Every structure is written in structure tokens, then in C-alpha cells.
Amino acid sequence: MTRRISKQPLEYPSAGSVFVRPTGNYASALIEQCGLKGKQIGGAMVSTKHAGFLVNYDNATYEEFTALIYHVQKEVAEQTGYSLECEIKIIKKE
Numbered sequence: 001m002t003r004r005i006s007k008q009p010l011e012y013p014s015a016g017s018v019f020v021r022p023t024g025n026y027a028s029a030l031i032e033q034c035g036l037k038g039k040q041i042g043g044a045m046v047s048t049k050h051a052g053f054l055v056n057y058d059n060a061t062y063e064e065f066t067a068l069i070y071h072v073q074k075e076v077a078e079q080t081g082y083s084l085e086c087e088i089k090i091i092k093k094e
Contacts, residue, residue: 014053014054015054016053018086018088019052019072020084020086027051027052027076028050030076030080031046031051031076033079034072034076036072041067042058042067043056043058043059043061044056044060044061046072054068054069054072069086
């Protein structure tokens, strides 16, 4: 439990790990390598504790979370060539 507390952003609500581990690397390492740790869109943020988690640090909306997910995917693909697949299921808002 102590390790989990030190490694995961338990101080904010989150959906857990957002991206599937790409073959031969770690999503969190790629996100951090791209300088996205702490990146914010509205109230959604890439965790500063573990870059594989997106957290709701300030009443984030659906639009803010999905924008952050797509931004992270785009930046990682452009900078590293890796395509990050979502581990969570995004249900389109109607």
C-alpha cells in the first residue's frame, strides 16, 4: 500500500491508468519524455506523480478529459512514433 501511495496520484479522482502499455516501452515514460507531465487542459491534468494517469484536479469536464487524451496521443505519436491506445473506454457524449 505504501508503494501505491508513493507512485500513484491518489490525492485526485482519476480513471486509473489511461493508456495500454505499448510493445517495448511504457506509456508513462513516453508521456514524460514528451514533456507532458503536469500538462493541463481545463481541470484535467497529466499527473505529476505518474504520467500514465490523467487526474481531475479541478472539476474537469468530459470535453477537457477527452481533449487531454487526444493531445497526449498526438504529441507522443509525433515525438516518438508510438501510438498510444486507450485502456479506458471513451463513451461519446450525446
